[in-house]
Amino acid sequence: MARPREFDQDEAIDGAINVFWKQGYGSTNLPDLLNAMELSRGSFYAAFTDKHLAYIAALDRYENVYLAKLLTDLKAQDQSIPLAERLLYLFNQIDNSGPVESRRGCFICNAMVEFGTTNPEIAEAAARMSGAIASTLQEMLEDAGKTTETAAAQAQALLQLYYGAQALSKAGNNLSGYLVTIKAIVD
Amino acid sequence: MARPREFDQDEAIDGAINVFWKQGYGSTNLPDLLNAMELSRGSFYAAFTDKHLAYIAALDRYENVYLAKLLTDLKAQDQSIPLAERLLYLFNQIDNSGPVESRRGCFICNAMVEFGTTNPEIAEAAARMSGAIASTLQEMLEDAGKTTETAAAQAQALLQLYYGAQALSKAGNNLSGYLVTIKAIVD
DNA sequence: TGTGTTTTGTACCATTTGGTTTATAATGAT
DNA sequence: ATCATTATAAACCAAATGGTACAAAACACA
Numbered sequence A, B: 001m002a003r004p005r006e007f008d009q010d011e012a013i014d015g016a017i018n019v020f021w022k023q024g025y026g027s028t029n030l031p032d033l034l035n036a037m038e039l040s041r042g043s044f045y046a047a048f049t050d051k052h053l054a055y056i057a058a059l060d061r062y063e064n065v066y067l068a069k070l071l072t073d074l075k076a077q078d079q080s081i082p083l084a085e086r087l088l089y090l091f092n093q094i095d096n097s098g099p100v101e102s103r104r105g106c107f108i109c110n111a112m113v114e115f116g117t118t119n120p121e122i123a124e125a126a127a128r129m130s131g132a133i134a135s136t137l138q139e140m141l142e143d144a145g146k147t148t149e150t151a152a153a154q155a156q157a158l159l160q161l162y163y164g165a166q167a168l169s170k171a172g173n174n175l176s177g178y179l180v181t182i183k184a185i186v187d
Numbered sequence C: 001t002g003t004g005t006t007t008t009g010t011a012c013c014a015t016t017t018g019g020t021t022t023a024t025a026a027t028g029a030t
Numbered sequence D: 001a002t003c004a005t006t007a008t009a010a011a012c013c014a015a016a017t018g019g020t021a022c023a024a025a026a027c028a029c030a
Helices: A010-024 A030-037 A041-048 A053-076 A083-091 A107-115 A121-145 A149-171 A178-187 B010-025 B030-037 B039-050 B051-073 B083-091 B107-115 B120-143 B148-170 B178-187
Strands: none
Touching: A010 A053, A010 A107, A030 A041, A030 A053, A030 B039, A041 A053, A053 A083, A053 A107, A083 A121, A083 A149, A083 B010, A083 B178, A107 A149, A107 B107, A107 B148, A121 A149, A149 B030, A149 B107, A149 B148, A149 B178, A178 B178, B010 B030, B010 B051, B010 B107, B010 B148, B030 B039, B030 B051, B039 B051, B051 B083, B051 B107, B051 B120, B083 B107, B083 B120, B083 B148, B083 B178, B107 B120, B107 B148, B120 B148, B148 B178
């Protein structure tokens, strides 16, 4: 009974994820965003209300699609692979190859640093996602025989190590040798 | 023979460091900046040319004053204190107390994440400062008997851990238990 | 006291910002 | 084919942005 939209909501949000990831929220202006989402202004505001809610939608989709897949894959690895090497899977998300100009860091870490605690909704989303990563790591460690307390502490340490590596990588540092540190933390 | 300036250059830059640290570069507008520097527009542009160069000046002063002092103090600790506890001094820079709204993270890490590699001058300054921290840690580790290679790798791991902890802390996470992880890495 | 020079504060400006309005086009149901 | 409804695209808007111009003020030196 009405004209159907020409764009796919999820594809548009994927576009938003990409620009926000690369440029951050504040440095992405509307033309940038519309271009990345392949949307006109009218369609954008009709579907997403405003820039801020588009960012929330991007965070949301990142959590439920991309992060969910990452954590599933992280956990679903063959148990015959040594623990430390399975944990390394997380750190392999860090893109140290390719030109430094194309590095965008970690979407969650970028959000944490850009917004801090200024926006409760964003801070909560970031905390929830950090918690999800930590929980997955903790489960893997517990499955490998660690106590709950030890696993929780080591998972937190690995998460910190991961975010720090992402930040350094984004700024152009070329990192390596994660495995040695992982082993030091979990052994 | 001419009117003397009413402000102190370093005090003004200190003000710039504070706002930029708390709000980031992009989220700090000129009124914010002038207010923090206690400068009028005229004085600001006469002394610092523009906002970008004011940020560079802030980075520069941070490196040569604040970071320099931190690294000096870090290294000058009583050698009778166990190594891991001396390394903990760095992590005690992370402000986990106080209201989450006032957390500003790490100035260097904030710059790395906000700018990535988009600005070579800033990326170089950040890399130089990260390198200075890592070098100091490495020296401490070498002085404790580690080989150059081991010390370098462990210093890098500690740096990553530190930046990640700062990012998490800034977003409101309450962290603890650094010492256990430090020991795991350096023992 | 007067003069030259620099700082300071304010008014001003062009551009860019996120966001709204409106006219047109496209569709499904009758 | 017509109509009701919705999507699209572009023109438009007010506010905020970083930056400049300029007049007034404050000093040092003669």
